[in-house]
Amino acid sequence: MEILKTKAKMQAWSAARKRQGKTICFVPTMGYLHAGHVSLLEKGKPLCDELVLSIFVNPTQFGPNEDLDAYPRDIDNDLALAEAAGTTAVFLPDNTEMYGENYQTRVALDHLPHHLCGKSRPVHFGGVATVVTKLFNIVMPDVAVFGKKDFQQLRVIRQLTEDLDFNIRIVGGDIVREPDGLAMSSRNAYLTPEQRKSALCLSQAIDIAKTQIAGGATDVIAIRDKMTDHINGFDHTAIDYIEFCDPVTLDEVETIGGQVVLALAVKVGKSRLIDNALIDPPQ
Amino acid sequence: MEILKTKAKMQAWSAARKRQGKTICFVPTMGYLHAGHVSLLEKGKPLCDELVLSIFVNPTQFGPNEDLDAYPRDIDNDLALAEAAGTTAVFLPDNTEMYGENYQTRVALDHLPHHLCGKSRPVHFGGVATVVTKLFNIVMPDVAVFGKKDFQQLRVIRQLTEDLDFNIRIVGGDIVREPDGLAMSSRNAYLTPEQRKSALCLSQAIDIAKTQIAGGATDVIAIRDKMTDHINGFDHTAIDYIEFCDPVTLDEVETIGGQVVLALAVKVGKSRLIDNALIDPPQ
Numbered sequence: 040m041e042i043l044k045t046k047a048k049m050q051a052w053s054a055a056r057k058r059q060g061k062t063i064c065f066v067p068t069m070g071y072l073h074a075g076h077v078s079l080l081e082k083g084k085p086l087c088d089e090l091v092l093s094i095f096v097n098p099t100q101f102g103p104n105e106d107l108d109a110y111p112r113d114i115d116n117d118l119a120l121a122e123a124a125g126t127t128a129v130f131l132p133d134n135t136e137m138y139g140e141n142y143q144t145r146v147a148l149d150h151l152p153h154h155l156c157g158k159s160r161p162v163h164f165g166g167v168a169t170v171v172t173k174l175f176n177i178v179m180p181d182v183a184v185f186g187k188k189d190f191q192q193l194r195v196i197r198q199l200t201e202d203l204d205f206n207i208r209i210v211g212g213d214i215v216r217e218p219d220g221l222a223m224s225s226r227n228a229y230l231t232p233e234q235r236k237s238a239l240c241l242s243q244a245i246d247i248a249k250t251q252i253a254g255g256a257t258d259v260i261a262i263r264d265k266m267t268d269h270i271n272g273f274d275h276t277a278i279d280y281i282e283f284c285d286p287v288t289l290d291e292v293e294t295i296g297g298q299v300v301l302a303l304a305v306k307v308g309k310s311r312l313i314d315n316a317l318i319d320p321p322q
Numbered sequence: 323m324e325i326l327k328t329k330a331k332m333q334a335w336s337a338a339r340k341r342q343g344k345t346i347c348f349v350p351t352m353g354y355l356h357a358g359h360v361s362l363l364e365k366g367k368p369l370c371d372e373l374v375l376s377i378f379v380n381p382t383q384f385g386p387n388e389d390l391d392a393y394p395r396d397i398d399n400d401l402a403l404a405e406a407a408g409t410t411a412v413f414l415p416d417n418t419e420m421y422g423e424n425y426q427t428r429v430a431l432d433h434l435p436h437h438l439c440g441k442s443r444p445v446h447f448g449g450v451a452t453v454v455t456k457l458f459n460i461v462m463p464d465v466a467v468f469g470k471k472d473f474q475q476l477r478v479i480r481q482l483t484e485d486l487d488f489n490i491r492i493v494g495g496d497i498v499r500e501p502d503g504l505a506m507s508s509r510n511a512y513l514t515p516e517q518r519k520s521a522l523c524l525s526q527a528i529d530i531a532k533t534q535i536a537g538g539a540t541d542v543i544a545i546r547d548k549m550t551d552h553i554n555g556f557d558h559t560a561i562d563y564i565e566f567c568d569p570v571t572l573d574e575v576e577t578i579g580g581q582v583v584l585a586l587a588v589k590v591g592k593s594r595l596i597d598n599a600l601i602d603p604p605q
Contacts, residue, residue: 050489060341141571143432144451144485150426168427172455176487202427204459206333288424 040121041128046137046177049130053091053179062087065180067171070094071111072120075186075215075223080124082212083184091178092121093130095137100166106309111228130178137173146172151198154289155191155302156313159279167192168199175205183207188214188222190302190315194289214314216242226310234308237273241305241314244269244281248301252318257295259283270305279304279311286317295320323404324411329420329460332413336374336462344371348463348490350454353377354394355403358469358498358506363407365495366467374461375404376413378420383449389592394511413461420456429455434481437572438474438585439596442562450475451482458488466490471497471505473585473598477572497597499525509593517591520556524588524597527552527564531584535601540578542566553588562587562594569600578603 043049053063064087066079084090094117101107114131121129145165151157152164175183185193197209215223220242230238244266251262263281270276281303283292292299295318302315326332336346347370349362367373377400384390397414404412428448434440435447458466468476480492498506503525504518513521527549534545546564553559564586566575575582585598
């Protein structure tokens with residue numbers, strides 16, 4: 040496994056392999072890898088000849104009051120997990136390598152960022168779209184794998200890949216959960232033991248909605264009220280949003296008529312946790 | 323010379339050549355080719371194995387009151403000139419091919435567009451940056467050639483290529499002029515015979531500035547006054563701007579201390595013409 044710290048070395052590494060006719064699968068991350076990231080590497084491994092992981096805590100996707108400085112880091116463990124999962128190269132740049140002094144170019148989407156997490160994180164998806172555009176040009180992959188836990192991010196990436204004509208296939212990786220249902224997240228590391236118990240409210244609220252919809256419920260307000268009551272029954276929780284959306288446009292729906300994505304964000308202590316599920320109404 | 327009308331075919335054409343180890347030079351245009359465009363093709367021809375021309379009148383870089391519908395077109399002549407210059411493939415998409423129904427991604431620069439032409443054409447450089455990003459991903463060139471006549475555009479492209487980490491070398495092609503000094507432009511086609519005479523004011527005003535600076539003049543206001551007087555002496559002319567700028571940041575300078583780009587835009591009849599020169603003060 041090679042570790043490449045500059046854009047020039049990463050591009051040269053990829054270009055050399057492409058000249059040999061090899062294909063490249065790419066898994067971009069902000070590091071502090073957990074079983075969810077490992078599942079993305081494992082999903083990508085059989086898809087191409089080479090498997091590239093990037094680790095970069097991208098400052099431009101954090102707002103001024105967010106947790107950039109506190110974002111957890113553990114490079115040694117990341118590299119061990121990456122190697123064990125069959126990663127062949129790790130791109131590990133620092134901030135000055137990614138954003139030079141005169142840096143001024145931004146990639147933005149008109150509609151998708153104005154839903155869900157974008158409402159409370161107004162700079163987030165512009166930062167994501169920009170850094171992913173850069174990473175795609177640096178790694179030059181044939182396939183890129185993104186987790187479905189960040190459902191809105193995955194939609195943004197699919198749209199930007201299509202709109203900007205990247206010749207890259209985007210693959211979504213399933214959410215990986217702890218045995219009790221909590222979705223894996225680097226931010227789970229912030230939770231105290233007591234908050235860890237409260238963090239279960241997200242997956243449990245999704246289960247409540249699934250049960251309601253399976254039983255024929257179609258009114259989003261009524262379903263959301265039940266979810267809200269459940270989450271508010273836990274200590275240290277503050278709901279950011281609970282929304283039922285069209286899975287492509289992310290426009291909110293008021294009545295369950297076809298497949299929806301149910302997405303929610305809840306602050307548990309200082310950690311803002313997200314979870315989601317695609318739900319089909321009963322046939 | 324192959325003519326490719328879809329993004330998928332163009333990408334497949336380029337990908338196949340890259341697998342063969344061939345390099346690709348790219349000249350993006352809006353068509354209605356003249357000797358200036360031909361010089362870009364000729365400049366690009368020896369740089370790579372393949373030479374790709376694109377012809378696409380990009381609607382997103384025209385403002386609501388600009389000349390999108392009137393923009394001149396002559397595909398048959400374009401293809402003949404391209405073939406004679408050694409072009410090996412022409413990418414010739416239509417609007418629906420380039421911008422799908424749900425299209426929503428934009429590339430924008432923070433600073434460079436707020437100078438020179440960007441002041442009177444506020445949407446222009448965002449449209450240019452976005453379409454060039456798309457074209458780079460569709461053609462996947464190793465080298466791309468842009469004319470120096472669009473000096474600000476060339477700066478925008480260089481900055482965006484660096485910022486978004488495109489693995490592409492940007493080459494500038496010199497301005498090609500008519501024998502009397504008028505810079506070649508597709509928009510010269512709009513000029514009446516009388517306006518054609520007035521169009522000479524741009525290159526003549528540049529010559530005045532060069533003479534002034536060679537003679538030791540350093541005060542931009544005084545030099546600009548002489549240029550303004552000269553241009554206003556022609557019929558059908560309306561100055562949009564005359565600016566002396568730092569060639570990298572495009573920030574305006576008030577005193578000639580080092581190399582500057584002198585850029586100007588003048589409406590002659592209905593045609594908005596531009597010209598520029600890099601000028602060094604005397605040693």
